[in-house]
Amino acid sequence: MDNGSPDNCQLSIVNYQFILKKYWGYDDFRGIQRDIIESIGAGHDTLGLMPTGGGKSITFQVPAMAMQGVCLVITPLIALMKDQVTHLRQRHINAAAIYSGMSHDDILRTLDNAILGNTKFLYISPERLSSELFITKIRHMQVCFITVDEAHCISQWGYDFRPSYLQIARIREVKPQVPVLALTATATPQVIEDICERLTPPSAPLTPPSTHSFHVFRMSFERKNLAYVVRLADDKMAELTHILTMTQGAAIVYVRSRKRTKDISTQLSEQGISATFYHAGLEPADKDQRQHDWQTDQQRVMVATNAFGMGIDKADVRLVIHYDCPDSIEAYFQEAGRAGRDGKKAYAVLLYNSHEHAKLEKRILDSYPEKDYIRQVYEHLAYYYQIATGDGYGFASDFSMEDFCRRFHHFPIRVQSALQILQRAGYIEYEEDQDTHTRIHFLLERHELYRLRELTSKEERVIEALLRNYGGLFSDYEFIDETLMKQITSMTDHEFYQVLISLSQRHILHFVPRKHMPYVRWMQRREDAEHIMLPPSVYEDRRAQYELRIKSMLDYAEREDRCRSRLLLEYFGEKDTHDCRQCDVCQQNKKSQHADDACQKILQLLADKQEHPIAEMRMLPFDTADIDAALARLVSEERIKPCDGTIKAV
Numbered sequence: 001m002d003n004g005s006p007d008n009c010q011l012s013i014v015n016y017q018f019i020l021k022k023y024w025g026y027d028d029f030r031g032i033q034r035d036i037i038e039s040i041g042a043g044h045d046t047l048g049l050m051p052t053g054g055g056k057s058i059t060f061q062v063p064a065m066a067m068q069g070v071c072l073v074i075t076p077l078i079a080l081m082k083d084q085v086t087h088l089r090q091r092h093i094n095a096a097a098i099y100s101g102m103s104h105d106d107i108l109r110t111l112d113n114a115i116l117g118n119t120k121f122l123y124i125s126p127e128r129l130s131s132e133l134f135i136t137k138i139r140h141m142q143v144c145f146i147t148v149d150e151a152h153c154i155s156q157w158g159y160d161f162r163p164s165y166l167q168i169a170r171i172r173e174v175k176p177q178v179p180v181l182a183l184t185a186t187a188t189p190q191v192i193e194d195i196c197e198r199l200t201p202p203s204a205p206l207t208p209p210s211t212h213s214f215h216v217f218r219m220s221f222e223r224k225n226l227a228y229v230v231r232l233a234d235d236k237m238a239e240l241t242h243i244l245t246m247t248q249g250a251a252i253v254y255v256r257s258r259k260r261t262k263d264i265s266t267q268l269s270e271q272g273i274s275a276t277f278y279h280a281g282l283e284p285a286d287k288d289q290r291q292h293d294w295q296t297d298q299q300r301v302m303v304a305t306n307a308f309g310m311g312i313d314k315a316d317v318r319l320v321i322h323y324d325c326p327d328s329i330e331a332y333f334q335e336a337g338r339a340g341r342d343g344k345k346a347y348a349v350l351l352y353n354s355h356e357h358a359k360l361e362k363r364i365l366d367s368y369p370e371k372d373y374i375r376q377v378y379e380h381l382a383y384y385y386q387i388a389t390g391d392g393y394g395f396a397s398d399f400s401m402e403d404f405c406r407r408f409h410h411f412p413i414r415v416q417s418a419l420q421i422l423q424r425a426g427y428i429e430y431e432e433d434q435d436t437h438t439r440i441h442f443l444l445e446r447h448e449l450y451r452l453r454e455l456t457s458k459e460e461r462v463i464e465a466l467l468r469n470y471g472g473l474f475s476d477y478e479f480i481d482e483t484l485m486k487q488i489t490s491m492t493d494h495e496f497y498q499v500l501i502s503l504s505q506r507h508i509l510h511f512v513p514r515k516h517m518p519y520v521r522w523m524q525r526r527e528d529a530e531h532i533m534l535p536p537s538v539y540e541d542r543r544a545q546y547e548l549r550i551k552s553m554l555d556y557a558e559r560e561d562r563c564r565s566r567l568l569l570e571y572f573g574e575k576d577t578h579d580c581r582q583c584d585v586c587q588q589n590k591k592s593q594h595a596d597d598a599c600q601k602i603l604q605l606l607a608d609k610q611e612h613p614i615a616e617m618r619m620l621p622f623d624t625a626d627i628d629a630a631l632a633r634l635v636s637e638e639r640i641k642p643c644d645g646t647i648k649a650v
Helices: 008-012 016-024 033-041 056-065 078-090 104-115 126-130 132-139 163-174 189-199 236-246 258-270 284-295 329-336 356-367 371-385 401-408 412-424 457-469 482-489 493-505 540-558 564-571 584-608 624-636
Strands: 046-049 070-074 095-098 121-124 143-148 180-184 215-218 226-232 250-254 275-278 301-304 317-322 346-352 396-398 428-431 439-442 509-512 519-522 640-643 646-649
Touching: 016 033, 016 056, 033 046, 033 056, 033 215, 046 189, 056 070, 056 143, 056 180, 070 163, 078 095, 078 121, 095 104, 104 132, 121 126, 126 132, 126 163, 132 163, 143 163, 163 189, 180 189, 226 564, 226 584, 236 258, 236 317, 236 346, 258 275, 258 301, 275 284, 284 301, 284 482, 317 329, 329 540, 329 564, 346 540, 356 412, 356 540, 371 401, 371 412, 401 412, 412 428, 457 482, 457 493, 482 493, 493 509, 540 564, 564 584, 584 624, 584 640, 584 646, 624 640
Parallel strands: 046 180, 046 215, 070 121, 070 143, 095 121, 143 180, 226 346, 250 301, 250 317, 275 301, 317 346
Antiparallel strands: 396 519, 428 519, 439 509, 640 646
16 A cells, blocks of 8 residues: 655646645745645655644645645644535535544544545544554555644643644554644744654654754744733723723633633623623534624624634634633733734733732642642542542543532542643543533334334434434444534424434433533552652643743733733744834833933923923924823923923923
């Protein structure tokens, strides 16, 4: 079987610009797009660093169209997968995705289509990479190259490390000659090096002085149309309402808690500002509807947790406001960067007050509780599931955070952090908000279904759709795609759900409704708590990195002497930076400079030691605000003396 490595001779004559124009309608590439495309097209492992809105998808979609075989795209976001698959199919390009909720038969069919050459782009979540079925199938698949989106997730030093990304190494072992294109919009120099090292095959020769074989292309993260502002606000709700009232256009308001999304959305609506809310705990249909309402401008403001935004295709967002301060520059930069993707003027505003410093420092303790506390949570977890010492390997179960915390008198935030640390240490696997999806099992045999009478037309449509699209429903429970079923049967969420309830009550089938429920899996036999080992790479090193990210975020929010844009760019390792002249610091410095110049002119005018009318001061070539600021400063410094509408030098 062909490894799928690109034919350099073939690619050397490919006109990438022709492909870009034919399928996407653009006349030319932007920024470093062409450099990345030519590098991966020539078979080099490639890392592209591009800001949000920089056109990352073009860098893998264009070269893949010029090559033989399927382009494997690894991304953590199901919504993004579906969105890109839809857009590619609209361009008559064969694309497919594999994600949770698909039936076993659908997954097999999708993989086999890719093996047979009927798929150009195959999107897959990193969790699927550990499947032996996928590993077996990919051995027989002609892959032109592997795209790793959100590549910073593979770095343990990154702000959004996801252990499932480490499974990408297995693909490189199976397809060592297939190049990798890694893409990210947020990576410090340390994370860049880590990405390259982790994605380099063990057998790859090193190229001194680098420790990896990647060709790295950087696009400046500067956003010239985006003004960064930190607004001091003791009453954040009042300030938020004021900002939204004084501006126009679509807006995103980021908060940290799910409850606050609804509360703030409601308060804005009461103030006459159309708003909706979004968080990971909403049902998929609700998410889709709220996102649609916002994208089509039926709702102006989206109040959301960080679950909202990645892959959202809305270029005309004029305002991104952070109601709560993020805990890293990376998170802030990525979320703020969703404003102004159309290139027009936009604002990224951080609401900040005197309480934020203490809140951010408390997050360190919440995210990295004491080791003894982590060991206690491990022990209580064993009590919760009644797992004896030496037992438990492979045990998996739903996990109710609320019930666990009530039973053992814990606080959810610290328990969640403890579970994540225990996962990194290899003791458990903890998946938050695992979406189980709806499962269906027919209780009657197929021939008995045809003898049924008194079925409504809706019930008949549902049964027919299930039988046509899923096999094995008579032998066991099968996951079903509710969205697909509702489209086929032309039903609303409520109608479809009521039909399943009715069929279940009549014992025709049994269904397990979809739910969001965390789960825990024991990856080792239970240890005594005192034997739990939390090495520096899992605890001390990561805590130190987190403390540095918190410190950098505080520095950004609290400094008033350096351009906001420069602070952000320098954090990501850019050296050739300059003042943006539009952030709040630059604007204040401009005012201060104007006031300085006004002070000099006033003192020159008063150098004759005579009294001069204040009206004469206002005749100077400065804004009234600059003159007033200069006069106030000179009075406070006791360099001039006002008296009855006149001014005199002291």
